[in-house]
Amino acid sequence: MARPKIALIGAGMIGGTLAHMAAMKELGDIVLFDIAEGIPEGKALDIAESGPSEGFDASLKGTQDYADIAGADVCIVTAGVPRKPGMSRDDLLGINLKVMKAVGEGIKAHAPNAFVICITNPLDAMVWALREFSGLPHNMVCGMAGVLDSARFRHFLAEEFGVSMRDVTAFVLGGHGDTMVPLARYSTVGGIPLPDLVGMGWTSQEKLDAIVQRTRDGGAEIVGLLKTGSAYYAPATSAIEMAVAYLKDQKRVLPCAAHVDGAYGLDGLYVGVPTVIGAGGVERVIDIKLDKDEQAMFDKSVSAVKGLVKACKEIDGALA
Ligand code: A3D
Numbered sequence: 001m002a003r004p005k006i007a008l009i010g011a012g013m014i015g016g017t018l019a020h021m022a023a024m025k026e027l028g029d030i031v032l033f034d035i036a037e038g039i040p041e042g043k044a045l046d047i048a049e050s051g052p053s054e055g056f057d058a059s060l061k062g063t064q065d066y067a068d069i070a071g072a073d074v075c076i077v078t079a080g081v082p083r084k085p086g087m088s089r090d091d092l093l094g095i096n097l098k099v100m101k102a103v104g105e106g107i108k109a110h111a112p113n114a115f116v117i118c119i120t121n122p123l124d125a126m127v128w129a130l131r132e133f134s135g136l137p138h139n140m141v142c143g144m145a146g147v148l149d150s151a152r153f154r155h156f157l158a159e160e161f162g163v164s165m166r167d168v169t170a171f172v173l174g175g176h177g178d179t180m181v182p183l184a185r186y187s188t189v190g191g192i193p194l195p196d197l198v199g200m201g202w203t204s205q206e207k208l209d210a211i212v213q214r215t216r217d218g219g220a221e222i223v224g225l226l227k228t229g230s231a232y233y234a235p236a237t238s239a240i241e242m243a244v245a246y247l248k249d250q251k252r253v254l255p256c257a258a259h260v261d262g263a264y265g266l267d268g269l270y271v272g273v274p275t276v277i278g279a280g281g282v283e284r285v286i287d288i289k290l291d292k293d294e295q296a297m298f299d300k301s302v303s304a305v306k307g308l309v310k311a312c313k314e315i316d317g318a319l320a
Helices: 013-025 039-048 089-110 121-135 145-161 194-199 205-216 218-226 233-247 292-315
Strands: 004-008 029-032 060-063 074-077 117-118 141-143 252-261 269-279 280-287
Touching: 004 013, 013 039, 013 233, 013 269, 013 280, 029 039, 029 205, 029 269, 039 060, 074 089, 074 145, 074 233, 089 121, 089 194, 089 233, 089 292, 117 233, 121 252, 121 269, 141 280, 145 205, 145 218, 145 233, 145 252, 194 205, 194 218, 194 233, 205 218, 233 269, 252 280
Parallel strands: 004 029, 004 074, 029 060, 074 117, 117 141
Antiparallel strands: 141 252, 252 269, 269 280
16 A cells, blocks of 8 residues: 655744654655745755664655645645744734645645645634635644643643653643633543642642643743744644544544534634544544633633634635
């Protein structure tokens, strides 16, 4: 059986890291696409030359031609610009919307059967726009944010409790931005919910609140340290987790920016929710019950995403 084909649209910091990880995990043959001449070719060759030592079988190709992504099984989109210190994700909207138009049309023409994972910010609005421009079915287009946000939450919790992060589960809902909703009640250590752990004296409510805030600010913390761009190791790892769930039909329960139509009282909005990802793409949106406070936080997040979608429609009349 032929190897799956993985197209990475954008060969910058995340795109290059994705290519390296996909090759090391032998997920398939990899095409790195970018408008910057030489960058995708150089990264593809460099990673291919690591193959003999690492011992992976995967072909890598760098390109500026969308025809090379033909028939891709998975497309992971990082094309666009990242944040610099002082910028919010929303500041990227105008530039990255134009990029989503070009990428959406490229995918529509050459890889209409792919499972598409968008990473470009501002995430929830960009994945919506990418879906509109590509015309692919909603279940085949989603955004990576929740896996990363919950991984950050899990990392901070594991550090606080001095336990393995494998035994920490975390749940983050809503848009990928300052209004994201880390849900303590659905986050656990060895199955014990966080509020119970506060009751057991494992941590204080103040410390837990600080961890929730650090999770919300997780992207900005890295931007502030790197100064030249945003996070890329953990974002790439998170997207690979989603791609593997699709390619291996794992039916993983993963939070992602999915098209929510009916659940959560929404009528067709891309926002972060728990989903099941398998061979059918986003196969199910899990509609959990929220309490009053959680619902209020979720509503705030949803209205921030709606504001960004409205701004996209104002910029590009074809989206209205
Ligand atoms: P960077 O290293 O700048 O790579 C972006 C690449 O996109 C560059 O190589 C550009 O040449 C390329 N590019 C620009 N326009 C086009 C185009 N029209 N077609 C193809 N390629 C193009 O950025 P990065 O890899 O660090 O980040 C990529 C995106 O991911 C940014 O928008 C970030 O804000 C976003 N990001 C999202 C998360 C989430 O959790 C959602 C986390 C981290 C970064």
